[in-house]
Amino acid sequence: MDNPREVEMETVSCPEGLEVVWEKPETLTGNRMHYCPGCGHGVVHKLLMEVLKEMDIQDKTIGVAPVGCSVFAYNYMNIDMQEAAHGRAAAVATGVRRMLPDKFVFSYQGDGDLAAIGTAETIHAANRGENFLVVFINNGIYGMTGGQMAPTTLVGMKTSTTPGGRDVETSGFPFNISRLIAMLPGAYYVTRQSVHTPGAVRKTKKAIRKAFEHQRDRKGYCLIEVVSNCPSGWKMTPVVSNQWMEENMFPSYPLGDLKTDGVLQPLKGN
Amino acid sequence: MNRKNATPTEKPDIRLMKGNEALAEAAIRAGCQGYFGYPITPQSEVLEYLTEEGRKRGMVVMQVESELAAINMVYGGAGAGARVMTSSSSPGISLMQEGISYIACAEIPCLVVNVNRGGPGLGTIQPAQGDYFQATKGGGHGDYHPIVLAPASVQEMADMVYLGFDLADKYRNPTLILADGALGQMMEKVEFPEYNPADHIPEKPWATTGKPKDRERNILTSLHIQPEKMEEVNRRLQKKYETICANEVRYQLVHADDAEILVVAFGLAARISHKAVEMARAQGIRVALMRPITLYPYPYDVLRRMKSTLKGALVVEMNAGQMIEDVRLGVEGAVPVKYFGRMGGIIPTPEEVLEEIRRMSGDGHGAGDGHHHAMHDQILEERN
Ligand SMILES: Cc1ncc(C[n+]2csc(CCOP(=O)(O)OP(=O)(O)O)c2C)c(N)n1
Numbered sequence: 237m238d239n240p241r242e243v244e245m246e247t248v249s250c251p252e253g254l255e256v257v258w259e260k261p262e263t264l265t266g267n268r269m270h271y272c273p274g275c276g277h278g279v280v281h282k283l284l285m286e287v288l289k290e291m292d293i294q295d296k297t298i299g300v301a302p303v304g305c306s307v308f309a310y311n312y313m314n315i316d317m318q319e320a321a322h323g324r325a326a327a328v329a330t331g332v333r334r335m336l337p338d339k340f341v342f343s344y345q346g347d348g349d350l351a352a353i354g355t356a357e358t359i360h361a362a363n364r365g366e367n368f369l370v371v372f373i374n375n376g377i378y379g380m381t382g383g384q385m386a387p388t389t390l391v392g393m394k395t396s397t398t399p400g401g402r403d404v405e406t407s408g409f410p411f412n413i414s415r416l417i418a419m420l421p422g423a424y425y426v427t428r429q430s431v432h433t434p435g436a437v438r439k440t441k442k443a444i445r446k447a448f449e450h451q452r453d454r455k456g457y458c459l460i461e462v463v464s465n466c467p468s469g470w471k472m473t474p475v476v477s478n479q480w481m482e483e484n485m486f487p488s489y490p491l492g493d494l495k496t497d498g499v500l501q502p503l504k505g506n
Numbered sequence: 507m508n509r510k511n512a513t514p515t516e517k518p519d520i521r522l523m524k525g526n527e528a529l530a531e532a533a534i535r536a537g538c539q540g541y542f543g544y545p546i547t548p549q550s551e552v553l554e555y556l557t558e559e560g561r562k563r564g565m566v567v568m569q570v571e572s573e574l575a576a577i578n579m580v581y582g583g584a585g586a587g588a589r590v591m592t593s594s595s596s597p598g599i600s601l602m603q604e605g606i607s608y609i610a611c612a613e614i615p616c617l618v619v620n621v622n623r624g625g626p627g628l629g630t631i632q633p634a635q636g637d638y639f640q641a642t643k644g645g646g647h648g649d650y651h652p653i654v655l656a657p658a659s660v661q662e663m664a665d666m667v668y669l670g671f672d673l674a675d676k677y678r679n680p681t682l683i684l685a686d687g688a689l690g691q692m693m694e695k696v697e698f699p700e701y702n703p704a705d706h707i708p709e710k711p712w713a714t715t716g717k718p719k720d721r722e723r724n725i726l727t728s729l730h731i732q733p734e735k736m737e738e739v740n741r742r743l744q745k746k747y748e749t750i751c752a753n754e755v756r757y758q759l760v761h762a763d764d765a766e767i768l769v770v771a772f773g774l775a776a777r778i779s780h781k782a783v784e785m786a787r788a789q790g791i792r793v794a795l796m797r798p799i800t801l802y803p804y805p806y807d808v809l810r811r812m813k814s815t816l817k818g819a820l821v822v823e824m825n826a827g828q829m830i831e832d833v834r835l836g837v838e839g840a841v842p843v844k845y846f847g848r849m850g851g852i853i854p855t856p857e858e859v860l861e862e863i864r865r866m867s868g869d870g871h872g873a874g875d876g877h878h879h880a881m882h883d884q885i886l887e888e889r890n
C-alpha cells in the first residue's frame with residue numbers, strides 16, 4: 237500500500253444480545269483512513285460508497301480522485317478509480333464518461349482543486365452538461381498543503397497565506413462557485429449540504445443517491461457541495477470547528493438546493 | 507464500448523490528401539474511439555476532419571475548452587480502456603506536458619500528435635522542428651519518455667498513426683508523433699493499408715471499466731508517496747524504456763556503403779536533405795543520409811557503427827540545433843559534427859544543404875563546429 241499510515245481495520249463480530257446497525261459495505265476497502273480526527277472527508281467517502289452499494293452499481297462506477305487531502309480516496313473506495321492531476325478531475329471524468337457512456341462516473345474534489353486550479357475544467361464540464369456527479373468538499377482552506385488560503389476562504393479568515401485574515405483588496409472574495417454553476421443550463425442538480433450532524437449526514441446521503449439516479453436517467457451534470465470542516469487547517473478541535481462552521485461558513489455558503497430538476501431555486505443568504 | 511468504427515476496412519485505397527487529413531483518416535481506420543482537441547494552426551484539420559468523418563463512423567470527437575482539458579480527457583478515456591488520441595501544435599503541446607507526465611507514470615497508452623510550428627512563445631504558424639528537445643527528452647516533469655515518431659511524408663502521417671497506437675498499447679506508454687507544419691499542410695498521395703483494429707488492440711485488464719466482484723479494483727495513479735515505492739516505479743519505467751530502445755529503433759539509411767559524410771535529418775528536413783544528397787552524389791561526393799524515424803528511441807547504434815569510416819556528419823534541422831546533440835552522442839566524438847538549419851518557420855533549400863555538404867567534403871572538417879555546442883564537446887571528451 238502506498239500510504240504509510242494505511243492499515244486494515246479490524247472486523248469484529250457482533251456480540252450476543254447486540255444488534256448490527258451498520259456494517260461496512262463491500263464498496264469500502266476497510267483501510268483505516270488517514271484523515272485527521274473529526275474531518276468531513278471520511279464521512280462523505282462512506283456515504284458515497286453506501287449509495288453505490290445500495291444501488292448495486294459498484295461494478296459500473298468509476299471514481300476520479302483529486303489532488304488534495306482526498307488524493308488517496310482510492311485507498312478507501314473499493315471501486316475502479318483514476319487519480320487526476322490537480323484540478324483536472326472534471327476533464328478526466330469527462331474522458332471516462334464519454335468513452336464509457338453506460339457507466340457511472342463521479343469526481344471527488346476539494347475547493348482548491350475544483351474552484352482555483354481547476355475552474356476552467358469544472359465550469360466547462362458543467363456547461364456541457366456532462367452526465368456525471370461532482371462531489372465538492374468546501375472546507376475553505378488548502379488542507380493538504382498545510383492550511384493556505386482557498387478561493388472559498390472567508391473574508392477575515394486566517395490561513396497561513398492570509399495571516400491577518402483574508403482581505404478583499406489583496407485576495408478578492410470568497411468564491412461561491414456552486415451558485416455560478418447552478419446558473420449554467422448544463423447543470424441539472426446542484427445542492428449544498430454538510431455532514432456535521434446526523435440529520436445533515438442523512439440529507440447528504442439522500443442528495444448523493446438522487447444525483448446517481450439522475451445520472452442513471454441521463455439528466456446531466458450534478459454537483460453536490462459539502463460545506464465541511466478542516467480542524468487541522470483551521471486549528472480548532474473537531475467540535476469547535478463544527479460550531480465555527482455553522483456560525484461562519486453557513487452564512488456565506490447557505491445549505492440547501494441551488495438547482496433541482498434543472499430549475500434554479502430561490503437564493504438563500506448572500 | 508463503442509467499436510462501430512473498429513470493423514475491418516475495405517480494400518486499401520489511394521487518395522490525394524493533406525497530411526493532417528491523412529492522419530485523421532488513419533486514426534479512424536486504426537480504431538481510434540475518442541479524440542479530444544482544441545483548434546490551433548497548422549493542425550486544426552485533424553479536429554475538423556474527425557468531427558465530420560470520425561463522428562459519422564462512430565468516434566467520440568470533442569472540441570474542448572483547452573489543451574489542458576484535452577490531454578486530461580485522453581488520460582480519462584484511455585484509462586477507461588479506449589483507443590484515444592489528441593493533436594495540437596507547439597503552444598498547445600506545451601500546455602499538455604503536465605498531463606503527458608501523468609499519463610507516462612500511470613502507464614496509459616494513447617497517441618499525441620504535435621504538428622510543430624515555429625517558436626518560442628506564440629512564434630509563427632510556419633513549420634519548424636523546435637520541439638525536438640521537448641518531445642524526446644521528456645517535456646514534462648520527472649523521468650519519462652514518450653515514444654516519438656517522426657513522419658517525413660503524407661504517407662507516413664497515416665502510417666505512423668497505426669504504428670503509434672500499436673506501440674502505445676504494446677508498452678502502455680504514450681506515443682508522440684512529431685510532424686512539422688508543412689507535413690500537416692501539404693497534399694500527397696496516400697495509400698491506406700489493410701488494418702483490422704480488432705487484431706491489434708490488446709485486452710486491457712488494467713483499465714478502469716468498473717470493478718466486477720471477482721477482480722481487485724483497478725487504480726490508475728502516478729502518486730507513490732513512499733520513496734521506496736516511487737523508486738521502484740521509476741525503475742520499472744526505466745526498464746521499459748530500455749526494452750523500447752532495444753526493440754523499436756527505426757531509421758532510414760540512404761547511400762551508406764562508401765560514405766565519408768553523413769547527413770542526419772528527420773521529417774521535412776530529411777526530405778530536403780535527401781534531395782541535396784542525391785545532388786551531391788551526382789557531383790561525385792560520397793555522402794549518405796540517415797533519417798531517424800523514431801526520435802525516441804534514437805538510432806545511436808547506426809551512428810556508432812558508421813563513425814570510423816566517416817570524415818564528418820552534417821545535421822540539418824529546422825531549429826537552432828537540437829538533434830545535433832544526439833548525433834554527437836552517437837558518434838562519440840570520433841568525427842566533427844556540424845549543424846546547418848533555419849529557424850522561424852523557414853524551410854532550408856536543397857541547394858543550401860548541398861552547399862554545406864560540399865564545404866564539408868572540401869576541407870574534411872566541415873565549416874567549423876556548431877559554436878554553441880563547444881561546451882558539449884568538452885564534456886564528451888572528458889567522459890572519453
Ligand atoms: C500543479 C500543482 N500545483 C500545486 C500542487 C500542490 N497542492 C496539492 S493539494 C493542493 C491544495 C488542495 O486543497 P483543496 O483542493 O482545497 O483540498 P483539501 O486538501 O483541502 O481537501 C495544492 C495546492 C499540486 N499538487 N499540483
Ligand code: SF4
Nearest residue numbers: 272275305379466467
Ligand atoms: S488537513 Fe483538514 S481536510 Fe485534510 S484531513 Fe486534516 S482536517 Fe481533513
